[in-house]
Amino acid sequence: MRKVLSLTTGAVIFGITTAAQAQIDVVFKIDESGSMQSAIDGVKTNVKTIYDALPSNSHVGLVGYGSWSHCGSEGQIPHVHTPLTADQNVFYNAVEDMVADGGSEQGYRAVYESATDTIAAAWNGSFCVSTPAPSLGFTGAPYCNILITDETPNQGGRTQQEAIAAMTDRGGVFFGIMPTGLFAETQKLADDTGGKLFDLNQFLNNPQPVIAAVLEACVWATSLKAGDGLAEGECLPANSTNITYALDYGNPSQNSIQGVKISHTDGTWGGSSWNEDVGSLSAEASGSATATLPVGPLSPGMKFSNQFTMSSTTPGVAKAVATKETQVCLNLPPVAKCKDIQVFLDANGNAAISPTDIDNGSYDPDEGDHISLSISKSNFTCSDVGVQDFLSLTVTDDSGASNSCVAKVTTVDKVAPVVKTKDVTVQLSASGKASIAVSDVDGGSADNCCIASRSISKNSFTCADVGPQSVTLTVTDCNGNSASAAATVTVADTLAPTNVQANAPATIVPSDAPISFKATATDNCSAAIQITDYSCYKVKKDGSQQSKMESCVVNVSGDTLTVADSGGVGDNIIWTIIATDPSGNATTAEGHVLVANPGSSGETANNGVGNGQDPQPPGNPPVNDGQGTSPGNPGRKGKK
CATH class of the missing domain: 2.60.40 (Immunoglobulin-like)
Structure with missing residues (x-):
């Protein structure tokens, strides 16, 4: 099943939002020459992964080039494996039908003919057809062109500049997946169309960066969030007759959009006639609106919701939908009780707590209600030592009512450094003296946080010290913990009279x-x-x-x-x-x-x-x- 693309903007205070589905046209151009044999299986797998990540009503096509077994010598030219389709089975079958057994590298030609919809041949799974001439069937949605190859794309009679012109006329974005050594040849095609290049080997290991780039560049989305004016944990009085929503909207894309409109489209008591015409919205612009709607009759403890939709007349722009659920007051909120604690770092410099560690007997006054606990922070590191964190413990009951309290959490490091020494031999000089530094006897001492200082009990030696001498290395960490260990310093005199x-x-x-x-x-x-x-x-x-x-x-x-x-x-x-x-x-x-x-x-x-x-x-x-x-x-x- 294809995953549903959720283009949403959430609001911690105002509530959760969702978005309608965008549509894009994506055409893959895949090199089927013999040099791709070692990569073709991984390419197939990850192409299907990209397909599954696209918006559910998108259309995806597949073009191959360079294959001897598809249409004989004609198979080396670009040929359609499947036109743009929203059917997963059709696309998957076309992907699995690809081979890597040819020898011609016609990447620029494939890009050009795809963008101009002039590909002359198609592979139907059994034989090559050219009459009638195949068409990719563009829908008019935003267009992304993805070329996957391991060799130079300039063998098909078309130039990079021609490919750029065709992509520009189509309004498409080019993405190239190839060895980094080919980036210099295709960088301009990506730059001039707003696309990006990716390393083939990295793509085979992880297609997610390509997915993120395609969604960012090819899917236009608006954002919308709705809030009912109630703070977290608050509820709406049961005698209320209306509710006012704060609506924040935006256009995070790099393109301005036209005909923007926000409407109340659904709710517990149905839709209403409320709407607001925003008009045009420039790239990366945002704004706000206020909607007051009637509610009721309300029942104590009930929950109700209202839905708002932001639409645009610009083709290919996804709608954004924000739904806000509101709790009507009924029960008493829980009572939150906190206690201050200390947390002690372990040998790795980490510590963790659970909500029960700072809970001091929180409860719900309503009989039979259960409570759940959550905290604002649960993990601590060396950077927290000496800092008094004021953590929020939130107590929530079965009805969603909540209350909070604050606990002071002090992070403590009591782990002493691990001292490692190494033995060393020093030679007396002509004056009968020798000296060492801390580093001469430190064999890699470490601490769970950081080391503040290292010192040794003795660093200079004379003739009286000839032979093995015990020297103590003391290591003190940044939090005042210290430990020591002995090293043997052998003082030697090798100078003859x-x-x-x-x-x-x-x-x-x-x-x-x-x-x-x-x-x-x-x-x-x-x-x-x-x-x-x-x-x-x-x-x-x-x-x-x-x-x-x-x-x-x-x-x-x-x-x-x-x-x-x-x-x-x-x-x-x-x-x-x-x-x-x-x-x-x-x-x-x-x-x-x-x-x-x-x-x-x-x-x-x-x-x-x-x-x-x-x-x-x-x-x-x-x-x-x-x-x-x-x-x-x-x-x-x-x-x-």
Whole structure:
């Protein structure tokens, strides 16, 4: 069954209105080429859905193009599947008879020939006919043209401009349903006729936007509402002899209409001669009128109604009908009693109440009357926290009499944030310090409403914190609720000691013994220095080394090496220095001195660690201890 289109304007205070049915002519142009095979079934379903949503006395036609199986090669040209019809079965059968097996895209031609009613062929379900020439049978009602295709519509010998001219002459509105890539080709046709383009894939999923656009553009409707001057819950005294109605009318369309008239057309006591000629009504214009009608005799508790109709002499304009029902007083209204409450949001930030939550014993004084309860608001969210909503509880009895009271509803959020942490590792810098931000340990904390602040119990670290440290993340929401959770911050020191120095001169003379050299190093935290081994040797003229471990006496104590007996002139003493910080990072270096002849002359430099090549006495090869990081200690000047 086709749905009835209800073009109505309701009035909360004045009453409910209804509208008479509009009429429109709609012609579908559907591409039956082979490329539509995957879409044709969905198109059929949704075309029938559009048909069912149109006003019940509308006429709908169907034109196909591009099909090989309909009329052979002629099937590729536009051909009528059914002229305009108001018979659902006829239209449905025509839709189901469509196929997708051709190859010619003649969309503009189909639009042109439909608007000019010059289509040369028709498919009768079995074979193609062209004599007599088919006619779509336009009724003179507003006309909508709907083209459904998946390829360019320009292959039929007609241009977009010709289609625009034909649609303009017919006074029709063009709607195109096609892939968005074709919009540029057909946008002007839609714009110039007041229509719109829709994506084919979205249409296959949901035809409702097309339905809404067609009804808005092609159905002209007037609006009318009627009120009897009684506030909600009030009734008309049983001794009344007349009633005055306030009539508000309008023309929400984009077209002006002529010959507008409002008449009293029906009522409990029949129609009357009351009417008012409005005349012309421009686009989107509105107005009001007053009608006083006789009533009675009235019986206590009865209900009666009066109907008003707004009509126009402009073709295709729907009539609007407003009917107002009035209650005659009989029973006592119910007594509404309210109480104030608090509502608490859940973990999703929502809360709901029912009328009974704020009802405080409402009742009806008339024996045997039942009451129903309703409230002005039942759902609450985070935006309501702290706001005192004054809700109306309406109590209605069996006779429709009602009364209301107001309750104060306070929305409360007591749900604490959900705190999620993540562990993190931070590296100490060269200065022995590290820091973190809240985001480093926040693993996605959330709240049912909103988060006001995040804080951590500790954000800076030093060498004293090396290893795992527990840091507390505290999250406070916008409503003062807070929660905390711990994250593990691992403080790491990966920087090895630097500037490891033996602090020894390049040369000593035998008489300098005993002499001690204390090694030093620099670290971002601290370093323990240990001399691990040493050796004594002499370099022969052929460059080989001769051990002097028996003649030189060296003592090692932690970071200090003491030369008790230097052995002989030309002896080399070397030792290994290891500097290790508390995290196990270590740097190894070497100390070196040469026992020189007391009579040698010249400046000697420190044989420290990493200060480059050291000078040697004659007969000894140069010794290179590597590129230094700082200058060595000055040596002492030898004797001449």
